[in-house]
Amino acid sequence: MTIYKAFLRVLSRNAWILIMYSAILIFFSIFSVQANDVNLNFEATRPDLYLTNNDEGSELSHSLVKYLTAHNNIIELPDENDALNDALFYRRVNYIITIPDGFGADFLAGREPTLIVQSTGDYNAAFAEMMLQRYLNTAQSYRLIDKSETELVRDVERTLAMEVPTELATKRDVSGLEQAAFYYNFLNYPLIVGCIFMICTVMLSFREGKVARRIAVSGTRPEQVNRVLLLANSLFAFLLWLVYVGISFLVIGRVMWSMQGLWFILNSFVFAFCVTTLALLLANIVHNRNALNGLTNVIGLGSSFLCGAFVPLVWLPETVRLIAHVFPSYWYIDANEKIKALETCTWDHVVPILFNMAIVLAFALVFVLVTNLLSRHARRRAA
Amino acid sequence: MFWHNFKYTLKIILRDYALVFWTLAFPLIMATLFNLAFSNIENGERLKVIDVAVIDDGEWQANKPFQEAFRELSREDSPDRLFDTRYVSREEANQLLADEDIAGFLQLKSGHPELTVAESGINATILKSAIEEIATQSQVIREIAQKDPTKLAQLGTLPTVEIEDQSSEHLSYTMIEYYTLIAMTCLYGGMIGMAAINQLLANMSTSGRRIAVSPSPKWKLIISGLLASYLVQLVGLALLFVYTITILHVDYGPHFGLVATLSLLGSLAGLAIGVAVASLVRSNANAKVGIIIAVTMFGCFLAGMMGITMKYIVDTNLPILNRLNPANLITDGLYALYYYPTFDRFWGDVSVLTGITIVLIGFSIWSLRKEQYDNL
Numbered sequence: 001m002t003i004y005k006a007f008l009r010v011l012s013r014n015a016w017i018l019i020m021y022s023a024i025l026i027f028f029s030i031f032s033v034q035a036n037d038v039n040l041n042f043e044a045t046r047p048d049l050y051l052t053n054n055d056e057g058s059e060l061s062h063s064l065v066k067y068l069t070a071h072n073n074i075i076e077l078p079d080e081n082d083a084l085n086d087a088l089f090y091r092r093v094n095y096i097i098t099i100p101d102g103f104g105a106d107f108l109a110g111r112e113p114t115l116i117v118q119s120t121g122d123y124n125a126a127f128a129e130m131m132l133q134r135y136l137n138t139a140q141s142y143r144l145i146d147k148s149e150t151e152l153v154r155d156v157e158r159t160l161a162m163e164v165p166t167e168l169a170t171k172r173d174v175s176g177l178e179q180a181a182f183y184y185n186f187l188n189y190p191l192i193v194g195c196i197f198m199i200c201t202v203m204l205s206f207r208e209g210k211v212a213r214r215i216a217v218s219g220t221r222p223e224q225v226n227r228v229l230l231l232a233n234s235l236f237a238f239l240l241w242l243v244y245v246g247i248s249f250l251v252i253g254r255v256m257w258s259m260q261g262l263w264f265i266l267n268s269f270v271f272a273f274c275v276t277t278l279a280l281l282l283a284n285i286v287h288n289r290n291a292l293n294g295l296t297n298v299i300g301l302g303s304s305f306l307c308g309a310f311v312p313l314v315w316l317p318e319t320v321r322l323i324a325h326v327f328p329s330y331w332y333i334d335a336n337e338k339i340k341a342l343e344t345c346t347w348d349h350v351v352p353i354l355f356n357m358a359i360v361l362a363f364a365l366v367f368v369l370v371t372n373l374l375s376r377h378a379r380r381r382a383a
Numbered sequence: 384m385f386w387h388n389f390k391y392t393l394k395i396i397l398r399d400y401a402l403v404f405w406t407l408a409f410p411l412i413m414a415t416l417f418n419l420a421f422s423n424i425e426n427g428e429r430l431k432v433i434d435v436a437v438i439d440d441g442e443w444q445a446n447k448p449f450q451e452a453f454r455e456l457s458r459e460d461s462p463d464r465l466f467d468t469r470y471v472s473r474e475e476a477n478q479l480l481a482d483e484d485i486a487g488f489l490q491l492k493s494g495h496p497e498l499t500v501a502e503s504g505i506n507a508t509i510l511k512s513a514i515e516e517i518a519t520q521s522q523v524i525r526e527i528a529q530k531d532p533t534k535l536a537q538l539g540t541l542p543t544v545e546i547e548d549q550s551s552e553h554l555s556y557t558m559i560e561y562y563t564l565i566a567m568t569c570l571y572g573g574m575i576g577m578a579a580i581n582q583l584l585a586n587m588s589t590s591g592r593r594i595a596v597s598p599s600p601k602w603k604l605i606i607s608g609l610l611a612s613y614l615v616q617l618v619g620l621a622l623l624f625v626y627t628i629t630i631l632h633v634d635y636g637p638h639f640g641l642v643a644t645l646s647l648l649g650s651l652a653g654l655a656i657g658v659a660v661a662s663l664v665r666s667n668a669n670a671k672v673g674i675i676i677a678v679t680m681f682g683c684f685l686a687g688m689m690g691i692t693m694k695y696i697v698d699t700n701l702p703i704l705n706r707l708n709p710a711n712l713i714t715d716g717l718y719a720l721y722y723y724p725t726f727d728r729f730w731g732d733v734s735v736l737t738g739i740t741i742v743l744i745g746f747s748i749w750s751l752r753k754e755q756y757d758n759l
Binding site: 160302 | 400404405408409413417419420421422424425429430431477480483496497498499500502504505507509511512513514516518519520523524526527530531534537538542543544546547548549550551554556689690692694695699718722723728
C-alpha cells in the first residue's frame with residue numbers, strides 16, 4: 001500500500017503534464033475536423049470564396065454572383081488588401097474574385113473583359129475556377145443566339161441548374177469516421193508522452209537516492225516492489241487509455257457507438273499496451289530526469305510527425321512512410337486508416353487490421369524481451 | 384573580471400546538457416521533423432488526376448459528345464488532364480468502387496448521365512461537375528442548332544474572358560512552421576540568459592552569494608554573463624539557419640539580411656524575457672524554466688506552430704494578444720518579409736518587439752539594482 005501511495009504522490013505531482021497533453025488532444029480533435037450530420041446523400045464540396053462585385057448594375061454580373069454564391073461558401077472579410085491577402089495565405093479563403101466595373105457590358109458587346117482572381121492553388125481553388133469557367137463558357141455560347149441580357153441570363157441559369165443524379169455507394173458516416181480517425185491518430189502523441197513520462201518518472205523516483213536506500217533496508221523484498229510497481233504502472237496506463245477512450249465518446253459522439261468505433265477502441269488498447277512495454281523498457285535505460293524530458297519529446301513528436309499522427313499518412317513523402325514502418329505508431333495509425341474505410345465487418349475486411357495489431361503486439365513482445373534481458377544483466381552486475 | 388566571468392558563464396552554459404539540448408539540438412530536431420512531415424503536404428492539396436470509370440455499354444458507344452469529352456479530359460499529354468478513365472462493365476465498376484480504386488463511375492441511361500461515387504468529397508464533386516459541364520455544353524449546342532444552326536461554326540472562335548491571376552508566388556504556408564521554429568529558438572534562449580543571471584543572484588546559488596559579497600562591480604558581471612548567453616543563443620540560431628538552408632533547403636526569400644536582423648532582435652527579446660523572469664520572479668530555478676517554456680510554447684502556439692489557423696484566428700479576433708506576443712512578432716515579421724512586397728508590416732513588428740525588449744530590460748535593471756540582502 002505504501003508503494004501505491006508513493007506512486008500516486010509522484011503521479012499527482014506530475015499530473016499537469018497529462019492535463020496539458022489531453023487538452024491539446026481535445027482542442028485539436030474538436031477544431032481540426034468538424035463532423036457533419038450523418039448524410040447518406042451526396043454532398044458537393046464547397047470552396048471558400050471571397051467575391052467583390054464592382055459591376056452592380058449588370059444583370060449578368062449579378063447572375064454570376066448568384067451562381068457562385070449557390071455553389072461556394074461566401075466568406076465575409078474586411079475589404080482591405082491586407083485582410084484579403086492574409087485570408088488567402090492562411091487558407092481562410094481558397095479563391096478571390098473581383099468583377100470589375102463594366103464587366104457585363106464588355107462581355108455582352110463581345111469584347112474580352114478581364115476578371116481579377118487570387119488563388120491558393122489547391123484543389124478547392126481549382127474547383128472554384130472550374131465553376132467560374134463553366135458559367136462564363138455557357139454564357140459565351142448563349143450570347144450567339146440570345147438577343148437581350150435578360151434572355152441570356154435566363155438561359156444560362158436554366159441550363160446550369162441541370163444536375164446529374166448522384167448515388168452514394170458508401171453507407172458509412174464518413175465525416176464522423178474522419179473525426180474519429182483524426183482523434184485516434186492524434187492519440188499517439190499524448191499516449192506516448194503520458195505513458196513514457198509518467199512511468200519513467202515513477203521508476204526514477206523509486207530508484208533515486210534516499211528512497212532507493214530506504215527500500216533496500218525495508219522488509220519488502222525488491223521483487224515484490226518491482227511487481228507492485230509493474231502492476232501500478234500497467235494500471236496507470238490502462239486508466240489513461242480508458243480516460244482517452246471516454247473523452248473520444250464525449251468529443252466524437254455517435255460514431256464511437258458503431259462497429260468501427262469498437263475497432264478504434266480495440267486498436268488503441270493494443271497500442272496502449274505496446275506503449276506501456278516501451279515505457280517500461282525506457283525506464284530501465286534512462287537514469288536521468290533531464291534526459292527523460294528530451295527523450296519523451298523526441299519519441300513522442302518524432303513518431304507522431306513521421307507516422308501520420310499530425311499529417312495524414314497519404315500526404316507524407318514515400319521515403320518517410322517507408323522509414324515509419326520501423327515504429328509501432330505507423331502500424332497503429334495505418335490500422336486506424338483501415339478502420340475508417342471499413343464498410344462491413346467481414347473476415348476479408350478485418351484481416352488487414354488484425355495483421356497491423358499483430359505487428360504492434362510483436363513490437364511489444366520485443367520490448368518485453370529486451371527489458372527482461374536488461375534487468376537480468378543489471379541484476380547480475382549488482383550481484 | 385569581465386572576460387573571466389564571460390569565460391566561466393560560457394563554460395557553465397555549455398556544460399548544462401539539458402540547456403544545450405533544448406536551445407541548440409531541439410530546434411534542429413523539430414526542423415527535421417517539420418521537413419519530413421510537411422515537405423509533401425502542399426502537393427497533397429493540389430488537384431491530381433482522378434481515377435474514374437465509365438460503363439462501356441451500347442448507350443455509351445452511341446453517345447459521341449460524352450465519348451469525346453471524356454477522351455479529351457483523360458488525354459495523357461494534356462496539361463488540363465482531369466481523369467484517368469477506365470472503360471468497364473457495371474460489375475467491374477462496382478468492384479473498383481468497393482476497392483477504392485476509383486472516385487466514381489458514370490453510366491448513361493436513356494441518354495442521361497447517372498453517377499455513382501464512393502463518398503462525398505472533392506474528387507467526386509469534380510467528377511460530377513465535369514459531367515454536368517459536358518451535359519450543359521451538349522444542351523447549349525442542341526439549342527443553338529435549333530435556333531440558328533449557322534452560329535454553330537462560331538462556337539470554337541468565341542472571345543474569351545481573361546482571368547488574370549494576381550496571387551502572390553509566396554503562398555507556402557508551411558514556411559510559418561519554420562518561422563515559429565525560429566521564434567521558439569530565439570525565445571528558448573531566455574533559458575540561457577536566465578541561467579547566466581541565476582548564477583549571479585545571491586538567493587539562487589552559493590556562487591551568487593560569494594559574488595554578492597565580492598567587491599566586483601555587478602554591472603560588469605551581468606553584462607559579461609549576458610554577452611556570453613547571447614553568444615550561445617546566436618550560435619544556436621546560426622546552427623538552425625545553416626541546417627535549414629543547406630540541408631533542408633528552406634528558402635528564406637530575397638531579404639535574408641532583414642530575416643537575420645529580426646532573428647538577432649528576437650534573440651535579444653528572448654534574452655530579455657529570461658533576465659526578466661530570473662530577476663523579477665522569486666522562485667526556484669525549475670519554476671523559472673517552467674515559466675519560460677510555458678510562455679514560449681504558448682506564444683508559439685498562438686503564432687501558428689501547431690497549425691497556422693490559430694495565428695489567423697488570433698490575428699483577426701484578438702489582435703492585441705498577438706501584437707504583444709514576442710513569438711508572433713518574430714513569426715509575423717518573417718511572414719511579412721516573405722509574403723508582402725512592402726516593409727511596413729515588418730518594421731511595425733520590429734518596433735513593437737524592440738519596445739517589449741526595452742521594457743523588459745528596464746524592469747530587470749530596476750529589479751537587479753535594488754537587490755540588497757541583510758543576510759542570506
